[in-house]
Amino acid sequence: MGCVPAAGIPESSHSSVCTFTASSNDDLVKCVQDFWAQEVIPSPKGGGLSKMERECEEHFLNTHSRDPTGRSVVCLPFISTPTGCEESRKLAGYMLERMQRRFSRDPRFAQLYADFLREYQTLSHMERISTEEAKSAYHLPHHGVLREASSTTKLRVVFNGSQKSSSGATLNDKLHTGPKLQQDLIDVLLRWRRHAYVFTSDIEKMYRQILVHPEDRKWQCILGSETPERSPESFQLCTVTYGPASAPYHAL
Numbered sequence: 001m002g003c004v005p006a007a008g009i010p011e012s013s014h015s016s017v018c019t020f021t022a023s024s025n026d027d028l029v030k031c032v033q034d035f036w037a038q039e040v041i042p043s044p045k046g047g048g049l050s051k052m053e054r055e056c057e058e059h060f061l062n063t064h065s066r067d068p069t070g071r072s073v074v075c076l077p078f079i080s081t082p083t084g085c086e087e088s089r090k091l092a093g094y095m096l097e098r099m100q101r102r103f104s105r106d107p108r109f110a111q112l113y114a115d116f117l118r119e120y121q122t123l124s125h126m127e128r129i130s131t132e133e134a135k136s137a138y139h140l141p142h143h144g145v146l147r148e149a150s151s152t153t154k155l156r157v158v159f160n161g162s163q164k165s166s167s168g169a170t171l172n173d174k175l176h177t178g179p180k181l182q183q184d185l186i187d188v189l190l191r192w193r194r195h196a197y198v199f200t201s202d203i204e205k206m207y208r209q210i211l212v213h214p215e216d217r218k219w220q221c222i223l224g225s226e227t228p229e230r231s232p233e234s235f236q237l238c239t240v241t242y243g244p245a246s247a248p249y250h251a252l
Contacts, residue, residue: 049179052079056176056249067211074240074250076216077176084165088139089234091163092223095141096232100225112155113144117224125208126235129221134234137221138171140243159222159243171219171244178249207251208239220244 049057056077063075103110120126129137140159147154161172192198203209212220217236220243225232240250 052176053179055079056178056246059176060178060250063213071209071211073211073213075213076219076244077178077246077249078174079176080174082138082169082171082174082219084167084169085136085138087165088163088171089134089137089223091165092139092141093232095143095160096223096225099143109144109146109155112146113157116144116155116157120237121235123208125239126222126237129218129234129236131234133218133236134221137218137234137236139221139223139234140171140237140241142222142243159220159237159241161243161245175245176249177245181249181252207242207247210240210250211238212240 059077060074065073067073099113103113117126121128140161141163142157142159145156145158147156161175162170164170217238220237220241221234222237223232224235240247
C-alpha cells in the first residue's frame with residue numbers, strides 16, 4: 001500500500017490518494033485449504049457389500065460356533081478348495097532350511113525362534129500331526145522378523161499364506177478376505193474429541209484367542225525341527241493365524 005498527495009491539493013490539507021497491491025500466495029492458500037480439509041467428515045461410501053463379501057459373511061454366519069468353554073470357533077471361508085499340498089510341503093521345507101542356516105549364524109535368533117514355537121505348542125495353539133496326515137496337509141512357509149526396538153515381542157514369526165506354487169496360485173487366492181470391519185481412524189479420533197479422557201488397550205494374542213474348526217486345520221500346517229540334525233515334523237495351527245487372508249476378518 002502506498003499514499004501520495006492528491007494532485008492540485010496543497011500538502012497542508014493532508015489529503016492523499018491511497019493505492020493497494022494484492023498478490024496471491026499459492027502455497028499459503030493450499031496450506032489453509034489442507035488445514036480445513038482435515039476437519040471435513042468424509043461421506044460414507046455407498047453400494048453395500050460386494051458379492052464376494054456377502055458370500056464371506058454368509059459363510060461366517062452359517063459356520064461359526066463356540067466350544068464348551070465359550071471360545072469362538074471359525075471355519076476358513078474358501079472360495080474354492082486349495083490344491084498342491086505335496087508341493088506346499090516342499091516349499092515349506094526349503095524355507096525351513098534357509099531358517100536353519102540363519103540359526104547356525106545367530107544363536108540368539110535361534111533361541112527366540114525355538115521359544116516361540118515351544119510356547120505355541122505349550123498353549124495348544126498348534127499340535128503335531130502324523131506323517132500320514134501331513135501328506136494331505138497344506139504347509140505354510142514361515143520366517144522370523146527381529147524387532148530390536150520392541151519392548152515386548154522381540155521376534156515376530158510370519159506365516160506366509162501368499163507363497164506361490166508352480167501354477168502361480170496361493171492359499172490366499174482361495175480364501176475370502178471378507179468385508180472391512182474396522183472403523184476408519186478419523187471416526188475414532190473424532191469420537192475421542194468428545195471426552196476429556198480416553199483409554200486404549202490391547203488384546204494379547206488376539207488372533208490366537210479364536211479356534212479354527214478341526215476339519216480346517218489341515219490347511220494351515222507348518223514344518224518345524226528342534227535341531228537341524230532332526231528330520232522336520234509337521235504341526236497344524238489350531239487357532240486363527242496371521243498370514244491367511246481371512247485372519248483379520250475372523251479376528252474382528
